[in-house]
Amino acid sequence: METGQAASKKPFEAVVRERGATVLRVCRAILGVHDADDAWSDTFLAALQAYPDLPVGANVEAWLVTIAHRKCIDHLRAGARRALPVEQPPEQPTRLGLPGERDTELFDAVAQLPPKQRQAVAYHFLAGLPYKEIGALLGSSPEAARRAGADGVKALRAAIQTRASLVHLSSKGEIQ
Amino acid sequence: MTVDPSPGHTEVLSFLEPLNVALEPALAGLHARLARDAQLTHTLDIAYRTVDSPVGKLLLAATDRGIIRVAFELENHDSVLQLLADTVSPRILEAPSRLDDAARELEEYFAGTRRDFDLILDFRLSRGFRLNVLRHLPRIPYGNTASYAQVAQAAGSPNAVRAVGTACATNPLPVIVPCHRVVKSDGSFGGYLGGPEAKRALLTLEAAA
Known part of the structure; x- marks a missing residue:
């Protein structure tokens, strides 16, 4: 059984259940609560896509944080692009x-x-x-x-x- | 003085505690969204859900080709999912919607109002003679039984009685593919993946309806 475990990869569902909270905390710390949800979704969808290619025994959490890091940067850049300068900036709630x-x-x-x-x-x-x-x-x-x-x-x-x-x-x- | 090797760590985590606000409900919503997105982008190789039934909690799993696995609690759902990850794909999520039809038909079956399943099945976990046997099983009518020997004959290998037993014992789609209708020649139940009580319950249900 132990050799079987060493040679196999968990169902992705287990990855989401075990690491989802940590990744959400990280996204919240980087982007704030509101945008964190989108970054989390992008991260896990990309991770699901790439999961079969992840080497067995790789550090799953570090891998996820790397993806989350890139997705958060995408969001920060998109946010900066969206922020067109206006004469009278509308009042905005904190993000x-x-x-x-x-x-x-x-x-x-x-x-x-x-x-x-x-x-x-x-x-x-x-x-x-x-x-x-x-x-x-x-x-x-x-x-x-x-x-x-x-x-x-x-x-x-x-x-x-x-x-x-x-x-x-x-x-x-x-x-x- | 504390012996904590990183005295700052706990302190920093307490600073970051507000990041945990409503974390669980947020994660539940995000999981559902991931399941939806994965389905839409065809990145979900296996969707699964569980349903309650008179023979215990059943695991239902489906690929984009059809239902690939039904499993009794006795088989250990985690082990079944791990085996699917190893043999088919690890891109597995709990995503109930792909199995709505199966769940509804099973519910009708257990209520005694459905005799045949009208579901698309993915037989890729079975090969050769075992697959032959499984394809034959739905021809045993609801409420009836056949012996292992009769099934062997019908599947074209009258001497392969033992192999029929193996095919039934390794049926990846129990209940839907009715291996519970195959019994010993002397009329006794014979073995069953879900345990003898589950087999008895299914045959009793079908006899009563």
Whole structure:
């Protein structure tokens, strides 16, 4: 049975069930909640298409993150193309986070990160990719990727602490 | 001090916790969308679903050519799907719509209101004499039985009684291809993929209707 498992590939359904959540978290971190759905769909459809060619024993999660990385970039570029300059930009809801959610500030904090920091944090901490592979994805050295990840974490921590102090202030005098 | 090798990791994950908002419902919707997109772009080689029945949960799987597999719980649905991945294609998704007709006809069959199945079948998992036997089985009328020897004769190899037994025991499309109607010459049930109780239940159902 063990040799059989080593020589075979799981049904794609199992890949979706096991990795779908991680890929969605990564897409959300890169694109925000709204556009993440489209990037997730593009990622898994492309993965399904290519699945028979994936070598047996390959790191499925790293493979999926690589595809998601490209699909997210496609979405960012398409978004930039769609954004035609107008005289009076219409008021827009934030594309990151759910309106009214108490954690919107946090999505904003992630969104405020420069793209490389956001990607490095998502790929390393959500998908568990080593910085060597992240560097390859981002076209930079492993050290630069590691630095981007560390800077991203630092910025997030600062944003969280600011928020925490605000929450603390606003709840002053309230009975818990 | 903690001995956690990466003390920052848990902390960072707590920063990113908001990314989990309504994750499960989002994934359910995305799965359905993937199944639809895969079907439309012809990238879904095998669609499957399960249906409840009086003989337990049945797995139904279909290629674009037709229904390729029906499996009892006793066969272990995960193993059956893995075998399909190994032998046909790993591009497999739970995608119920391709099996709507099969599910409806099975429901009618178990309700006693359907005697014959009108479904397109993909016989690619069976070859040679076994395939011969399977193609012959639907000729045993609903509510009747035939012996292994009779089926061997009808399939053109009167001496291949044991091979008929094997063909029935490895029928990839039980219930729809009625191997449960093949019994021993002495009238006893003989073996069955879904277990002897399932075979008894199917024959009892057909006798009553």
